[in-house]
Amino acid sequence: MRERLLLVFIxxxxxxxxxxxxxxxxxGLLDMSRHFIEVWLLAIPMTLIIISGGIDLSVGSMVGxxxxxxxxxxxxxxxxxxxxALVTLLIGMLAGAxxxxxxxxxxxxxxxxxxxxxxxxxxxxxxxxxxKPFSGFPxxxxxxxxxxxxxxxxxxxxxxxxxxxxxxxxxxxxxxxxVYAIGQNETAALFTGIPVRALKLSLYxxxxxxxxxxxxxxxxxxxxxxxDAGIGYELDAIAAVLLGGASISGGEGSILxxxxxxxxxxxxxxxxxxxxxxxxxxxxxxxxxxxVSVAIDQMLRRRGRR
Amino acid sequence: xxxxxAKGTTLAMRLFLVMCLFITALLIGCTRKEVKxxxxxxxxxxxxxxxxxxxxxxxxxxxxxxxxxxxxxEIGNIKLIYEGPxxxxxxxxxxxxxxxxxxxxxxxAVSCNDPVAIAGSxxxxxxxxxxxxxxxxxxxxxxxxREFFCNQATFQDVxxxxxxxxxxxxxxxxxxxxxxxxxxxPNQNEWMKWMKKRMREKYPKMKLLTIQPSEEDQQLAYQKxxxxxxxxxxxxxxxxxxxxxxxxxxQAVRDMGKRGKVAVVGLSTPNVMRPFVxxxxxxxxxxxxxxxxxxxVVYAAKALLDGQLKAGIKKFKAGRLGEVExxxxxIILGPPVKFTKENIDKFHF
Numbered sequence: 001m002r003e004r005l006l007l008v009f010i011x012x013x014x015x016x017x018x019x020x021x022x023x024x025x026x027x028g029l030l031d032m033s034r035h036f037i038e039v040w041l042l043a044i045p046m047t048l049i050i051i052s053g054g055i056d057l058s059v060g061s062m063v064g065x066x067x068x069x070x071x072x073x074x075x076x077x078x079x080x081x082x083x084x085a086l087v088t089l090l091i092g093m094l095a096g097a098x099x100x101x102x103x104x105x106x107x108x109x110x111x112x113x114x115x116x117x118x119x120x121x122x123x124x125x126x127x128x129x130x131x132k133p134f135s136g137f138p139x140x141x142x143x144x145x146x147x148x149x150x151x152x153x154x155x156x157x158x159x160x161x162x163x164x165x166x167x168x169x170x171x172x173x174x175x176x177x178x179v180y181a182i183g184q185n186e187t188a189a190l191f192t193g194i195p196v197r198a199l200k201l202s203l204y205x206x207x208x209x210x211x212x213x214x215x216x217x218x219x220x221x222x223x224x225x226x227x228d229a230g231i232g233y234e235l236d237a238i239a240a241v242l243l244g245g246a247s248i249s250g251g252e253g254s255i256l257x258x259x260x261x262x263x264x265x266x267x268x269x270x271x272x273x274x275x276x277x278x279x280x281x282x283x284x285x286x287x288x289x290x291x292v293s294v295a296i297d298q299m300l301r302r303r304g305r306r
Numbered sequence: 307x308x309x310x311x312a313k314g315t316t317l318a319m320r321l322f323l324v325m326c327l328f329i330t331a332l333l334i335g336c337t338r339k340e341v342k343x344x345x346x347x348x349x350x351x352x353x354x355x356x357x358x359x360x361x362x363x364x365x366x367x368x369x370x371x372x373x374x375x376x377x378x379x380e381i382g383n384i385k386l387i388y389e390g391p392x393x394x395x396x397x398x399x400x401x402x403x404x405x406x407x408x409x410x411x412x413x414x415a416v417s418c419n420d421p422v423a424i425a426g427s428x429x430x431x432x433x434x435x436x437x438x439x440x441x442x443x444x445x446x447x448x449x450x451x452r453e454f455f456c457n458q459a460t461f462q463d464v465x466x467x468x469x470x471x472x473x474x475x476x477x478x479x480x481x482x483x484x485x486x487x488x489x490x491x492p493n494q495n496e497w498m499k500w501m502k503k504r505m506r507e508k509y510p511k512m513k514l515l516t517i518q519p520s521e522e523d524q525q526l527a528y529q530k531x532x533x534x535x536x537x538x539x540x541x542x543x544x545x546x547x548x549x550x551x552x553x554x555x556x557q558a559v560r561d562m563g564k565r566g567k568v569a570v571v572g573l574s575t576p577n578v579m580r581p582f583v584x585x586x587x588x589x590x591x592x593x594x595x596x597x598x599x600x601x602x603v604v605y606a607a608k609a610l611l612d613g614q615l616k617a618g619i620k621k622f623k624a625g626r627l628g629e630v631e632x633x634x635x636x637i638i639l640g641p642p643v644k645f646t647k648e649n650i651d652k653f654h655f
Contacts, residue, residue, distance in 0.1 A: 028408065032404075032405070035397070035400065035401040035404065038397075130488075130490045131488065131490065132490055132492075133420060133422070135422035135423075136422075146426070218397075222396065222397070222400065222420070222422070222423035222426070223422055223423065223425075223426070224396070224420050224422045224423035226396070226420060226423070228395070229397075231393070231395065232393065232395070269401075270405060273401075273402065273405040273406070274405060274408065274409060276387065276389075278362075278389060279362065279389065279390070279391060279392050279398070279402070280362070280363075280392055283392065
C-alpha cells in the first residue's frame with residue numbers, strides 16, 4: 001500500500017520537476033543523486049534494523065570516524081589508499097559490531113547504546129584528527145564519487161546493487177524472514193529457536209560497513225576528510241525509512257519502500273531549491289510530508305481493517 | 307464487509323487526492339510567478355546574485371545579509387538571493403550550489419565551509435559560465451577557479467592591530483599572555499604568528515608569558531585566564547583571540563577584581579562583549595564590520611560583471627566604501643574595526 005502511495009507522490013514530483021525545469025531532464029536527476037547517496041547507503045541497513053525493532057543513531061558519527069580513519073591511514077600511516085579504504089571498511093564493521101554486541105549480548109536498549117556511541121565515535125573522529133581537515137587524495141580514489149559509467153554516477157550503481165541485494169535477502173531468504181520475526185515478537189522469535197543475538201549483531205555490523213562505504217564515497221566526492229562529516233545523517237536516514245513504510249515498533253517495512261522514500265525526499269528538495277524555497281522551509285515541507293504520508297497510511301489501514 | 311472497506315478506502319483516497327492537488331497547485335503557483343520574474347529580468351537586464359553564507363540564522367551572517375541588501379538596493383538592478391544551509395555543513399553548500407547552477411545566476415558568491423570540498427562545485431559553476439566570488443572564508447583558488455576573494459581582514463592586519471592596541475593600553479614593555487582557541491586552530495595560529503612578529507619588531511620589550519588553549523569553550527577560557535592571573539601576578543594584559551575566549555577571559559578579569567589593572571584585548575562580536583565594554587573591563591573589541599563585508603560582496607559582483615573588476619587592477623569603487631584595495635586576487639575590506647564604549651551601540655551582531 002505504502003509503496004503505491006509513494007509511487008504516486010514520486011510521479012507527481014517528476015512531472016513537477018519537468019514543469020520547473022521545462023524539460024524532463026533524466027540525466028540531471030541521475031546526477032543529482034550524487035548529493036544523497038551517502039545518506040541513502042545508511043538507510044539500507046537502517047531499514048533492516050528498524051524492522052528488527054531496533055534503531056541505530058550512531059551511523060552519522062560512524063561516517064565521521066571512518067572518514068578520519070581513511071585519511072589517517074593514507075596521510076599519516078602512508079598506506080596505499082585502497083588498503084586504507086579496506087581498513088576503513090573493517091573499522092566501520094567493528095564499530096557497528098560493538099553496537100550490536102552491547103545491544104544483543106548485554107541487552108542494553110539500542111536507543112541508549114547508539115546514542116552513547118554516537119557521541120563516542122564523533123569524539124574519536126575529532127580527537128584523532130585534532131579537528132583538522134585532510135585533503136589532496138589521489139586521483140585514482142576519486143572514481144568512487146566523481147566518475148560515471150554510461151552516464152550513471154558510480155555511487156548510484158553501488159547503491160542500486162546494495163539495495164537490490166539487501167532487498168532480496170530481506171524478502172526471499174530465511175535470514176530476512178527472521179529479521180521480520182524478531183521485529184514482530186522478539187520473545188516468540190527466541191523461543192522458536194531463531195538465533196536472535198547473532199542476527200542483531202550482524203545487522204549492526206552491516207550498518208557499520210555501510211557507514212564506512214558512505215564515508216569512502218563522501219571523501220571521494222568532496223576530496224576532503226573532515227571530522228564533522230555525516231552530522232545529522234542518522235535522522236535523514238531514519239526519516240526516509242519511516243516515510244518508506246517501516247514501523248518504528250518493528251516488524252514492518254521494506255527496502256523498496258525505503259528507496260522510494262529516499263527518492264521522494266530528494267525530488268522534493270530539488271524542486272523546492274529550484275523554486276527558491278529557503279532551506280528552513282524545505283525542512284518543514286519534508287517534516288510535513290512524513291506526517292501526512294504516515295497519517296494517510298494509518299487511515300487507509302484502519303478503514304481496511306474494519 | 308467488502309463494500310464498507312471500499313467506501314472507507316474511497317474516503318481516504320479522496321482526502322489523499324485533495325492533498326495532492328493542493329500541493330500541485332501550490333508548486334505550479336510558484337512556477338508561474340517564477341516565469342513572470344524571468345521575463346522582468348530580461349527586460350531590465352537584472353543581475354542575479356546568489357550569495358551563500360556558511361550558515362543562516364546567526365547574528366554574524368545576518369549582519370552580512372543586511373549589508374548585501376543595502377548594496378543591492380543602491381545598485382537597483384540586482385536580484386540578490388541570500389541562501390545558505392541551516393547547519394554549517396559543506397555538503398549542504400555543495401548541494402545548494404550545484405542545484406543553483408541549473409538556474410544559471412550571473413554570479414555566485416560563497417563563504418566556504420571547507421576550502422577544498424567546495425572547490426569542485428565552484429569549478430562546475432565556472433564551466434557553466436557563472437562568475438564566482440568567495441567571501442569571509444576562501445576556497446582553494448587553484449582547484450575552485452574562483453575569481454576573487456573578498457577578504458574581511460588580513461591575518462597581518464588583525465595580528466598587528468591586536469598588539470598595537472595592547473601596547474597603547476598598557477605600554478610597550480608590559481608582560482602579556484594569550485588565550486587562544488585550540489592550539490591547532492589555523493586562524494588563531496596565523497594571527498599569533500603576526501602578533502609575535504609585531505612584538506619582535508615594534509615592541510621588543512613586550513614579554514609574552516604564556517599561550518593557553520581554551521578549545522572554543524567559554525568556561526575553559528574563564529578558568530585558564532584565572533590560572534594565568536594567579537600564576538603571573540605581574541601580567542598586565544591578556545589577549546583573547548576567539549569569539550568565545552574573549553568573553554570568558556573578560557569575565558575572569560572582572561570576577562578577580564582586576565578591572566582596570568589588567569587589560570583584555572581580543573576578537574569577538576559586539577553583542578557578546580557589550581556588557582564588558584559598558585562596565586569598562588574591556589576598552590576595545592577588535593573585529594571587522596560584517597555589514598560592510600556583505601555590502602562589498604554585492605559591489606564586487608557588480609564590478610566583476612561590468613568588467614571593472616578584473617585581474618591586474620589595484621582598486622575599484624564600491625559605493626559608500628569608496629575605493630577598495632585589490633591585492634592580487636583578493637579584495638581587501640580594509641583595516642579591522644575597533645568597537646569601543648562610544649560606538650558599540652551602533653552595531654548589532
